[in-house]
Amino acid sequence: MTQEIRPLLAKVEHAYHIVGKKWVNLIIHVLMEGPKRFSELHTIIPDLSKRMLNERLKELEGCGLLSRTVIPDRPVRTEYSLTQKGQELGAALCHVEDWAVKWL
Template structure:
């Protein structure tokens, strides 16, 4: 039993590590509405510095939660959007948001 539980607990711990980082939940919440450019994210989350936003976007992309798409217009634009994996996490976190609104 112990050997069956350990891999599951490791996955849960990793998930909490991801969503426990400051600003991750806000970024996922905003991207649940649809793809956004860096400047849009920065405007929609005004207390988040550009440096930290860039860092979190790279981390979320590395985890497979979002994709970064370069649009070769003039000027070149970059959009961020949630993957299916990111959308499912965003949906799960929306339940936490509802709980927070009700109880906190």
């Protein structure tokens, strides 16, 4: 293996590590439609526990794939939306969704 391909493989492996986690792809899919509150995400993906949803949202925020916005209305609301980085990943995942519809 050449020295040039090792950094590329490390990045690809890291990307698969992120998207390979359960629920990540569905969360990104839902957020491709636009910003959502925690309760909306939980309603749309009901099999996803609140604890796991919270954990995945923190991970995706830490990776720079989504942003968390606190809206100071009464009551205070928090919305989650994809960053540009997250939008681009979502666009790439759309190809997987197309494949799934066709072949699964």
